[in-house]
Amino acid sequence: MAKKVFERPKYLKKSVFHYCPGCGHSIIHRLVAELLDELDIGKKAICVPPAGCAVLAYNYLDVDMGEAPHGRGAAVATGLKRTLPDKIVFTYQGDGDIAAIGTAETIHAANRGENITVIFVNNGVYGMTGGQMAPTTLEGQNSTTTPGGRDPARDGSPLDLSQMLAIAKGSVYIERTAVNSPKNIRRTKRAIKKAFKVQMAGLGFSLVEVLSPCPTNWKMTPVDAAKWVEEHVTKIFPLKVIKDKAGKVT
Amino acid sequence: MTKKRKKGRIVIDRELCKGCYLCVSVCPDQLIGVSDSLNQKGYYPAEFKGNNTGEEERGCTGCATCAITCPDVAIEVYRE
Amino acid sequence: MIGEAAVRAGCRFYAGYPITPQNELTEYMANAMAPLEDGTFVQAESELAAINMVIGASMAGARAMTSSSSPGISLKQEGISYLAAQELPAVIINTMRGGPGLGNIAPSQGDYFQATRGGGHGDYRTIVLAPASGQELANLTMTAFDYADNYRTPVMILGDGMMGQMMEPVTFPDPVDLQKLSPKPWKLDGADGRPSRVILSLLLDTAKEEEHNWKLARKYETIAREIARADTYMTQDAHLVVIAYGTAARIAKGAIKRVREIGLKVGLFRPVTLWPFPQRAILELSRFVKDFLVFEMSTGQMLEDVKLSLEGRSRVHFYGRPGGIISTPDEIAKVINSLYHRQRLELEEE
Numbered sequence: 001m002a003k004k005v006f007e008r009p010k011y012l013k014k015s016v017f018h019y020c021p022g023c024g025h026s027i028i029h030r031l032v033a034e035l036l037d038e039l040d041i042g043k044k045a046i047c048v049p050p051a052g053c054a055v056l057a058y059n060y061l062d063v064d065m066g067e068a069p070h071g072r073g074a075a076v077a078t079g080l081k082r083t084l085p086d087k088i089v090f091t092y093q094g095d096g097d098i099a100a101i102g103t104a105e106t107i108h109a110a111n112r113g114e115n116i117t118v119i120f121v122n123n124g125v126y127g128m129t130g131g132q133m134a135p136t137t138l139e140g141q142n143s144t145t146t147p148g149g150r151d152p153a154r155d156g157s158p159l160d161l162s163q164m165l166a167i168a169k170g171s172v173y174i175e176r177t178a179v180n181s182p183k184n185i186r187r188t189k190r191a192i193k194k195a196f197k198v199q200m201a202g203l204g205f206s207l208v209e210v211l212s213p214c215p216t217n218w219k220m221t222p223v224d225a226a227k228w229v230e231e232h233v234t235k236i237f238p239l240k241v242i243k244d245k246a247g248k249v250t
Numbered sequence: 251m252t253k254k255r256k257k258g259r260i261v262i263d264r265e266l267c268k269g270c271y272l273c274v275s276v277c278p279d280q281l282i283g284v285s286d287s288l289n290q291k292g293y294y295p296a297e298f299k300g301n302n303t304g305e306e307e308r309g310c311t312g313c314a315t316c317a318i319t320c321p322d323v324a325i326e327v328y329r330e
Numbered sequence: 331m332i333g334e335a336a337v338r339a340g341c342r343f344y345a346g347y348p349i350t351p352q353n354e355l356t357e358y359m360a361n362a363m364a365p366l367e368d369g370t371f372v373q374a375e376s377e378l379a380a381i382n383m384v385i386g387a388s389m390a391g392a393r394a395m396t397s398s399s400s401p402g403i404s405l406k407q408e409g410i411s412y413l414a415a416q417e418l419p420a421v422i423i424n425t426m427r428g429g430p431g432l433g434n435i436a437p438s439q440g441d442y443f444q445a446t447r448g449g450g451h452g453d454y455r456t457i458v459l460a461p462a463s464g465q466e467l468a469n470l471t472m473t474a475f476d477y478a479d480n481y482r483t484p485v486m487i488l489g490d491g492m493m494g495q496m497m498e499p500v501t502f503p504d505p506v507d508l509q510k511l512s513p514k515p516w517k518l519d520g521a522d523g524r525p526s527r528v529i530l531s532l533l534l535d536t537a538k539e540e541e542h543n544w545k546l547a548r549k550y551e552t553i554a555r556e557i558a559r560a561d562t563y564m565t566q567d568a569h570l571v572v573i574a575y576g577t578a579a580r581i582a583k584g585a586i587k588r589v590r591e592i593g594l595k596v597g598l599f600r601p602v603t604l605w606p607f608p609q610r611a612i613l614e615l616s617r618f619v620k621d622f623l624v625f626e627m628s629t630g631q632m633l634e635d636v637k638l639s640l641e642g643r644s645r646v647h648f649y650g651r652p653g654g655i656i657s658t659p660d661e662i663a664k665v666i667n668s669l670y671h672r673q674r675l676e677l678e679e680e
Contacts, residue, residue: 002259006317006327017322021293022270026321044520048386051532058528064518066389067530069412072382075374079386079394080518082370083343087520105382108375182276182315215270222270 009033011042011062018056022222024179024212025053028121029060031179031189032092036063039196045088046080048073052094053127071102074109077116088199090117096126099135099161106165113170113204117195120162120207123214124233131217135159138236143217158236162209166243172204174242178211180229184239197249206246211237257330258312260298266324269293273316273325281310296324331464331500332423332487333358335471336395337366338505341421343387343394345372345380349402350435351491352425356397377402381409381422388418389529391517393475397423399491400441401432403449410484411450414546415531417516419478419485421471422456426490428654436654437490437577442631445488446605453543455550457485457557458604460575464498470602472503479512481553488604490627492577492656554606562611564590565597570670571615573599573636574625577656582625584659585666594670604632609639616643621673623647625662627655 008014011033017026036042042063049057051070058065068076073091081089098106098120109116125143126132133143133150136158140149150158165171173195177188188210195206211233213225220228262273262282267289273296274282285297300310312329333355336344344359356373363369370387374380380396387394398406403424413420426441428434445458457477461467467489474485518527533539563583565571574582579600586596599615599622601608612622622644624633629652637646649665651657 002328002330004326005258005312005329006314006325008323008326012323016266019321021268021321022272023321026323027319030323043522046390046518046520055532058530062521062526064521064526065528065530066386066518067416067528067532068385069382069408072378072385072409075379075382076386076389078372078379079343079345079383079388079392080390081386082372082383083387083390083392084519104375105379108379112372182318185318222272223275226272226275 009037011036013060013062015059017060019053020216022213022215022225024123024210025121027179027185028119028188028210028212029057031185031192032119033061035189035193035196039193039200041088041196041200044086045090046084048077048080048089048091050091050093050097052097054092054094054121055128057092071097071100072105073097073102074105074114074116074118078109078112078114081114081116085115088117088196090119090196092119093121094127095120095122095124095134095136099159103161106161107168110165110171110205110207111168113172115199115202115204117199118207119192120209121212122209122237123212125214125217127214127217135161136237138232160237162207162242165207170205171207171243172245173198173206174209176209176211176237176239176242178229178234178239180211180213180226194246194249198246201246201249203246203249209237211239256300256307256309256311259300259309259328260316261326261328262296262298263324264289264295264297265291266322267293267295268322269295270321271296272319272321276315276319278313278315279310282316331467332397332471333362334502335468336421336475337362338502339472339475340393340506340508340511341395341475342366342368343370343384343392345374345383345396347374347377347380347398347402349399351427351494352397352399352423354494355423377405378408381406384420385409385412385416385418388413388420389518391514391519393479395421395423397425399425399427400429400438403441403444407444407450410456411448411452411454412531413484414454414456415452416529417482418529419482421474421478422484422486424486424488425494426488428652434654435491437492437627437656438652438654439490439576439578439627439631440652441488442604442626442628445486446607446635454546455605457481457483457553458488459485460488460602460604461493462576462579462600464496464500467493468500468502472506477557481549483549483553488576490577557603558606558608558610559602560608560611561600561602563598563600565599565615567595568597568619569595569673570621570623570666571597571599571619572623572625572666573601573612573632575601575604575632578625578627581657581659582662585662588659588663589666589670594666596666596670601632607635607639612636612639613641613643616640619644621645621647621669623649623666623669626650628652
């Protein structure tokens, strides 16, 4: 008798993802949903979704959700977690949300050591609004607002927010991963698992930056976009544990 | 040489599939192909080729690499 | 005063950012929350962060408050719009100062439009309460938390630097028993044994957004019917009624006492709720009163609501001192005097 070894996780609602073919968001949603079950925290989890492509995350993740204004996820999560310290509070934010309009909220939440978890999805572009330059867009990378590619002299250079957050004393665990290959997807899951465990142990601010392909706005096939992450994005944003003050968390 | 009967198989929900073919690119045994008919969304969905062969070679290893990679949770994996 | 009243009202979450002239409140809350096991004080990195922390605390079911002064309140408008959209209760204190821009730190009433017309984007209203004494400040702070919870909407207390620095004896109401407050069946505390809940403000479907807008509009109608409130002083026999709120109303009252001493029949109408504006009560007065004098510490904002309320039935005069100038009762008495005599002269001519 064959056994099902892989199926839809129970914290994913039955709805069909609105994301484009090959989008990394839905993979990350699934990983989060799997972990909510595996760590048995789904019943006490509160998610703060962003503005951007993942604004509709409440259609997919079957947990309590409180929508934040664009960029303010870390501040809203602060209010939630301080009021309900026993719950698991996490934000889900894109690169525009967290590293441009919400930079201040994020840095100060990390600096205060807020005991929250941030899932930071970096696809180098404003997806929902149609592919404008994000703070994380690579030098030379095309976007609808950087004709001829991002020019550092005109547009600035990609911002490494995770590195900045690592400087803040209150941040405990920061790792950068990707969802462009099966190996990296597994690594992403392990990282998010650790981030949740850091929060469960009450240690402080945890964040996983996930490099994610955006085939539609990059104007590539999903397979090419996955390769592009490997060949270009990880050169500027290398995959690594950026900070780990927690060590082994059980 | 006698082939060992394979112990796994996958089921692709062709209506959930958006035709990104990441699964096709990651299957270690190249057992996933592309359907030649459109689904209701208008994509040519990915298709498991492991059912089309003779009794001896039917199935796959059930490694779930495709399912892990699928952005649309369209693949279920079974193993004996 | 606000701080103590807020704690007694069950406020357990405060986030704020320093700005003059209201730092005493932020400092009070820091000290008041510290000893409370369930109390949270956060000095936020910005006004934006503060109001968004309040959003989070409110989602979690806490009675939450933030405070600021005019320029800071401008920054909070984003969050106030979301609070209104997401039907979240919260109390916001605005200690108005001179503006626009950085302005100055003197008492002013230049934020009336911003407070009563929504302030942030979208089709919504904020309940706005305007206390005129220390005692009322304490009472209305407690009322504000009840309104916020009952109607699931942000409530603003609109005061000014004068009110903020006032020293007056106050009798505080008894503290609220948090256990006895109505439960919040919408709050987010984890979907344990119940379906998951979503508090959102994104309604991409235009039909749903319209439905939500009308739902809010109906709520605002109910609020307008139920809580519009004003205070009157010697209006029964008045030929001229001064309309003013907050600090301006206190000054006006002093002026009216003076002119009453010399026999002028002048009264005071003081809106306590600025939104909903006590329209009907003003309209009622217009049956006997031919002239109204609106006095504001601005170039004339509430003036528009007064005119709208009167529907052209009486004459509306205006006297304003913007920029942080505090009029004396004598100054207002002179304005009243000249208006009053002009009116009497006209009557004699008729």
